[in-house]
Amino acid sequence: MNHPIPRDLTAPAWTAVGVARPHESAELHVLGQATYTDDIGEVHGTLHAALGLSSKAHAKILAIDLAPVRACPGVVAVYTAADIPGTNDCGPIIHDDPILAVDEVLYVGQPIFIVVADTHTNARRAARKANVTYEELPAILTPQQAKAAASYVLPPMQLVRGDVQAAFEKAPHVVKGELFVGGQEQFYLEGQIAYAIPKENRGLLVQCSTQHPSEMMHVVAHALGVHSHNVTVECRRMGGGFGGKESQSALWAAAASIAAVRTGRPVKLRADRDDDMMVTGKRHCFFYEYEVAYDDDGRIVGAKLDMTLRAGYSADLSGPVATRAVCHFDNAYYLSDVDIRAACGKTNTQSNTAFRGFGGPQGAIAIEYVIDEIARNLGRDALDIRRLNFYGKTERNETPYRQIVVDNVIGELTAELEQSSQYRARRAAIEAYNATSPVLKKGLALTPVKFGIAFNVTHLNQAGALVHVYVDGSVLVNHGGTEMGQGINTKVLQVVAHELGLNMVHVRASATDTSKVANTSATAASTGADLNGKAAQDAARQIRERLSAFAAKAYGGEAADVVFRNDIVHANGNDVAFPELVRMAYLARVQLWSDGFYATPGLHWDPKTMTGHPFSYYAYGAAVSEVVVDTLTGEWKLLRADALYDAGNSLNPAIDIGQVEGAFIQGMGWLTTEQLWWNGAGKLMTHAPSTYKIPGISDCPEDFRVRLFDNRNVEDSIHRSKATGEPPLLLPFSVFFAIRDAISSVGEHRVNPPLNAPATSEEILRAVDAVRAEVAKKMGTDPNFSATISSKMGSVPNFEATVGAAK
Known part of the structure; x- marks a missing residue:
């Protein structure tokens, strides 16, 4: 073959990295x-499987009649836990997660049996024909209930630094409250799927949509009672994962493999969207109780935080998620004296799992909520309070878990974004707009991000x-x-x-x-x-x-x-x-x-003391969001978003910017529209696109400005780049706090709106009503407050009528 030699050797230095290139596929x-897993050509004789699911949140199984299932058209076999050759477990860390339920069910949607049929449709239809007799037991559904009952999947954890009690005793101000932040469905475009093909000499090929092929190999091998070398797991690509296919693809891989080995034929198990959402875990929702001490300037001097996660019925990855939440409570801020606690509440719901950010977003949003309240209490712009509490370069640069922050660029990055987004001018313009707009209220917020990069568990790196x-x-x-x-x-x-x-x-x-x-x-x-x-x-x-x-x-x-x-x-x-x-x-x-x-060098972590050097480096970022809220309907719109992200010496700016944009919209969905709702019987009612609202194109801002910060990783990462997978998901904190800012303007920013996430229209209206009621209450009891509000609201039409209605 002739290989002509190009003669462009005088061109600038050649490179294949650091340049924008399209995705290879x-x-x-x-x-x-x-080609995705379901596109792979099916081997002759392929069968299809479906799972028979529990209809009760917590119950003993008294009897199972599978005769109606076996009698359905096309059914080849039905398998229960008794038919599993090896270990009936697919838990990634603790072995508390059965592949198929035995004697007891722990949530609505828990798999009880496997149906194998000639077609996908026949398998699904047959799976619904079983007659199961239950004895219902009490169910715990919320993290608050789990905490009250001391129901946990793991022992609670605690991180303490400094003398928290002394810090509170000396502090002139304390803010105290509660917050609830809901979970989130991964909603990958390609659902859970596994295709198991028997091979010679007890071998098995499992083609699986998974983020963790090695773990799928281990789970399948254990379920079949064979060595790992008998099992090969292959994954060319997934149609999205977001953490939902890190550990929870194991159930589907194991079930397909058990059916394939039992029948001696290839078996495909493809989850219907409703079944997928009913069976699999989501982002952990968190219930917070916080108490934070601060000085007259707004500098935090002590913090107490108690977090309870909705872990679900088993441990899964809840322990590492809670650990990362504890390690990200500080976000971009130096906290000298802290008492941070986290408990993984055991509930009769899906076993929650990894989701983009892996507890980091849930930890960081708590401190941002607190700072937002401190700023309002002091009558200051929240950006100024954030900047006052930022980590320093050479002082105030040790995290609560004792890692020194050596790559801090949050000050420079935030300053650049403040200037490029015209933050101060827009703040003034919004105040002027709100002064003459009684119904539509605008809000603005700038929030920072500091996110640690590495697995919590050192050996995984x-x-x-x-x-x-x-x-x-x-x-x-x-x-x-x-x-x-x-x-x-x-x-x-x-x-x-x-x-x-x-x-x-x-x-x-x-x-x-x-x-x-x-x-x-x-x-x-x-x-x-x-x-x-x-x-x-x-x-x-x-x-x-x-x-x-x-x-x-x-x-x-x-x-x-x-x-x-x-x-x-x-x-x-x-x-x-x-x-x-x-x-x-x-x-x-x-x-x-x-x-x-x-x-990765230099990592170490002591889980007992919750101290060490768990992260290789930090990725930084900040975003400014401007919203408008209709205070009569709770509807809102993101008008403009500016994001600046530190990708280090980016390997591929086009892909990294795309990751930032996607993470921003996904995180915005988590905090605003994506509400998970279980009814009183413990059934997830938001289990389909018709009832679960992910952001659409109409939710994206018309003015969306994303840039990469000019930086170079101080650590010897690959070509001095930085990760862009999870950290940008924290950028849309700015959307949530812009909504809270708009609601706050209803009371002239004198009342902290009790806004939980997701900030749905109903939640926004609840917060607006609470602000109005608090304003009315204070106007009747506090003359100084009344005078201040009256002077500011004199130009707003119908304000007195609104306050009167609230009274």
Whole structure:
């Protein structure tokens, strides 16, 4: 094959990283040619499975009549827990999560049996025909109920620093209250699915939509009572994951595998959307009780926080989620004396699990809520109070868990956003607007983000990769990360291409496969590109060094002086096309493939004291949001959003900006429209798109400005970049607090609106009514308050009538 040598060697320095490139599967996505698990061609004889689900939140199973199920058209087999060859468990940490319920059900939607039929439809229809006799038991449904009953899936945790009691005794001011922040459905476009295909000698191939192939391999092996080497799990791509396919894809993989081994035929288990939402866990909702001491300027001097999570019926990943919430309560602020507690409430609901942010957003929103209240109590702009409490550069720079913040750029980043967003001018304009608008009220907020990057559990911060260079010069990469639309394959391909001096067209990624790279961690905690990029770089570097040594031997000079750039290898004044050098190296028996490995250095964590160095670095960001709220209907609109995010030395600015935009809208949905509601019997009623409201295009602001902050990671991350998976989800805190700001204007910012999340229209109206009632109460009892309000509201039409109605 002829490989012409391009003659552009005088061009600026060539690079494959740090430049905007399209997603490696973008064309396939657009053309509908990207293969997801359900698109894989079915093997002859494939059967389809469905799960029989509990209709009770908490009950003993007295009897199960499966005869009507077996009698349904197309049914081949029905399996219960007694038919599981190995261990009936799919819990990721604690073994308290049965694949199929035995004797007792713990939530509405818990799987009890597996139906295997000739078609997907026949399996689903049959699964609803079982006659189950229950003895109902008391059910706990909310975190408040769990706390009152001391019902927990794990022992409560506590982080204490300093002398909190003394700080409160000295402080001139204390703010105290409660807050509830709801959970969130992952709502991935592709639902849970697994396709299990028996292989020879007790082997099994499981094609599964999962963020954690290695864990799926372990769960399936344990369920079948075989060694891990008997099971291969493969995932080419997912249609979204957001944490919902980190641990909870295990149930589906295990159920499909059990049915496949029992029938001896391939079995596909694809969850219907309603079943998916009924069975799987969501983002943990949190109930907070807070008490925070502060001085006359608004500087926090002591904080007490008690968080209770709705863990659901089993532990799943609730422990690590709670830990990350504790470690992110500080967000961007120095807290000298703290007492932070978290408890994972055991409830008779779905077992909640990982979700983008993994407890970080739930921890950080509490301190933002408190600062918002402090600012209102002092009559100050919340941005000024936030800035006053920011971490310092060399002082006030130790977190409550004892990690020193060495990469702090929150001050510079916030200042840049304040200026570029015209924050102060817009604040003044909004005040003028609200003074003459009795019904429509505008609000504005700027909120910061500091988010730690790494797994809470130190040993998970490792990754492996394989890089193969073929004789024609093409390159195949396999790594332990999974592609869920976030662009990890694109970034890893860029890293490998850059290391070998190749253009992207010559490098390809294959499906994640447990038989290629073993013992991988989940693609989660925003570490996917960091870990797998480093591992792939290590593998490619070894190949490049071998080729450099060969080129130096063939052409003279030193191996260290050989340059790989733009598909050309430059060695001692000779220019040779990369494929040609590869062909020569092959004939000389040079190894042209290599494995790579990476373990994040410097991490340690003591779970008993909740201290250590759990994060490799921090990602920073800030956002400004402006909203308008209709105080008569509770409707609202995001008018403009400005976001500035620290992606370090971005590997791919186009993908990173897309991640920030997507995270912003997803986080906005969590805090405003995505309400999960269980009825009194414990059934999730918001289990379909018809009843669960994710943001649509009409919810996006017409004016949406997203930029990347000019920075470079101080840590030796992959090309000094920073993660963009989870941290940007905290940016839409600004939307929530802009809504609260608009509601607050109803009482001239003299009353703290009791706004919970999600801030649905009903919740907004409840908060507006509460503000009006509090204003009316104070006007009747506090002459100074009455005089202040009357002077400010004199120009507002019908204000007295509104206050009178509230009275």
